[in-house]
Amino acid sequence: xxxxxxxxxxxxxxxxxxxxxxIWFILNFISxxxxxxxxxVFFFTKQPTKILFLIFVVIAFFFSALTISEIFEDYIKxxxxxxVANKLLNIFAIIMPLITIIGIYNLS
Amino acid sequence: MEEKxxxxxxxxxxxxxxxxxxxxxTHRIVGVINIxxxxxxxxxxxxxxxxxxxxxxxxxxxxxxxxxxxxIGLCWTxxxxxxxxxxxxxxxxxxxxDLKISKITGVLALVGSFIFTILFYLVGKNFF
Numbered sequence: 085x086x087x088x089x090x091x092x093x094x095x096x097x098x099x100x101x102x103x104x105x106x107i108w109f110i111l112n113f114i115s116x117x118x119x120x121x122x123x124x125v126f127f128f129t130k131q132p133t134k135i136l137f138l139i140f141v142v143i144a145f146f147f148s149a150l151t152i153s154e155i156f157e158d159y160i161k162x163x164x165x166x167x168v169a170n171k172l173l174n175i176f177a178i179i180m181p182l183i184t185i186i187g188i189y190n191l192s
Numbered sequence: 193m194e195e196k197x198x199x200x201x202x203x204x205x206x207x208x209x210x211x212x213x214x215x216x217x218t219h220r221i222v223g224v225i226n227i228x229x230x231x232x233x234x235x236x237x238x239x240x241x242x243x244x245x246x247x248x249x250x251x252x253x254x255x256x257x258x259x260x261x262x263x264i265g266l267c268w269t270x271x272x273x274x275x276x277x278x279x280x281x282x283x284x285x286x287x288x289x290d291l292k293i294s295k296i297t298g299v300l301a302l303v304g305s306f307i308f309t310i311l312f313y314l315v316g317k318n319f320f
Contacts, residue, residue, distance in 0.1 A: 099281065111316045114316025124247070
């Protein structure tokens with residue numbers, strides 16, 4: 085399979101997977117965003133919300149890295165700048181979920 | 193060949209706006225807004241480490257009118273992205289390519305995003 089076909093397929097699978105997680109998250113976010121500290125901590129530390137939130141974050145950043153790289157492809161002409169932008173994007177898409185996973189697992 | 197310093201794609205300045213181009217560029221902008229919002233939400237969860245007193249600052253913001261506007265705005269960006277992404281997925285399966293159908297689904301995605309925003313907010317707030 086061509087690398088571009090593989091990237092397109094992975095993008096489509098991740099977008100399909102992301103939809104139910106987006107619905108789940110926005111409904112829960114609306115229900116907790118005005119609540120007190122204890123309620124919010126409880127939400128992010130209890131199961132299954134903890135694992136669902138972390139899966140949502142991982143897929144969201146993975147999907148965003150794939151799709152934002154398409155925006156770079158369309159708008160950045162200079163190959164070097166495009167490569168740097170893509171590398172920074174990928175690093176960001178790995179570090180942010182990682183920090184969140186570590187943070188949530190240390191929150192009690 | 194002479195290298196021209198034109199923008200690569202799409203030429204937004206010269207396109208006549210229509211539902212397809214409007215939704216296409218909005219989809220990209222909303223996608224970027226969503227990932228920025230998710231990044232802020234990740235920092236929000238990490239800010240819980242700072243304790244209940246620091247959390248009060250964030251909580252006061254969320255309880256303000258601006259905070260509510262941000263939450264409702266997030267409902268819309270999520271709604272729009274979900275509906276337009278579904279439209280894209282149907283295209284990928286070979287459905288809805290006809291120009292007329294494409295325009296109808298575009299309008300449905302746009303109108304539906306506002307309906308979904310209201311639904312997400314009301315369901316989230318346990319109004320039902």
